[in-house]
Amino acid sequence: MGIQIKRIGHVGIYVSxxxxxxxxxxxxxGCKVTRKTQQPDGTGxxxxxxxxxxxxxxxxxxxxxxxxxxxxxxxERLVQQxxxxxxxxxxxxRALGHLHTNGVEIINGPLTHGIENGDNISGSGSRSFYFLDxxxxxxxxxxxxxxxxxxxxxxxxxxxxxxxxxxxxxxNKVPVAADD
Numbered sequence: 001m002g003i004q005i006k007r008i009g010h011v012g013i014y015v016s017x018x019x020x021x022x023x024x025x026x027x028x029x030g031c032k033v034t035r036k037t038q039q040p041d042g043t044g045x046x047x048x049x050x051x052x053x054x055x056x057x058x059x060x061x062x063x064x065x066x067x068x069x070x071x072x073x074x075x076e077r078l079v080q081q082x083x084x085x086x087x088x089x090x091x092x093x094r095a096l097g098h099l100h101t102n103g104v105e106i107i108n109g110p111l112t113h114g115i116e117n118g119d120n121i122s123g124s125g126s127r128s129f130y131f132l133d134x135x136x137x138x139x140x141x142x143x144x145x146x147x148x149x150x151x152x153x154x155x156x157x158x159x160x161x162x163x164x165x166x167x168x169x170x171x172n173k174v175p176v177a178a179d180d
Contacts, residue, residue, distance in 0.1 A: 012058035016069040018044045020134045021059050028102050070136030083140040092143045104131050121163050
């Protein structure tokens with residue numbers, strides 16, 4: 001048996017322009033500041049939080065000579081994405097509107113991960129949309145992700161074959177009989 005991890009404690013990323021990223025994560029994303037340190041040369045780091053936890057997210061100036069800017073193609077980045085969960089659909093819509101109002105381009109979505117989108121039986125069912133931070137890191141806002149009880153696989157065997165059959169018939173436009 002492996003380590004029983006409860007959750008990810010925090011994520012830290014390097015940024016190319018500390019002040020620009022600090023403004024983005026505090027003013028646009030709404031992170032609260034636990035601690036900010038800054039050097040005379042403009043480099044710095046910040047411990048940011050979403051609620052009462054000491055820190056959930058850390059940004060720090062990239063070391064000299066390390067390019068973490070938006071010029072790096074998505075497939076060459078070390079971090080694939082960072083997902084931020086919001087409480088419910090209302091907060092999801094509020095976040096979408098807030099980002100749009102502040103000029104942040106939504107690069108994918110809104111969408112639902114799962115059969116609701118017509119394809120992915122193993123999707124979480126979460127509502128999501130994606131956008132980039134100032135350095136081009138892919139960020140996700142999501143809500144309504146399903147829970148999978150410990151020890152179980154998803155989708156559950158009790159309904160997986162029936163859902164796959166349903167999806168196949170739907171894709172082939174075979175009418176599905178409705179119960180009256």
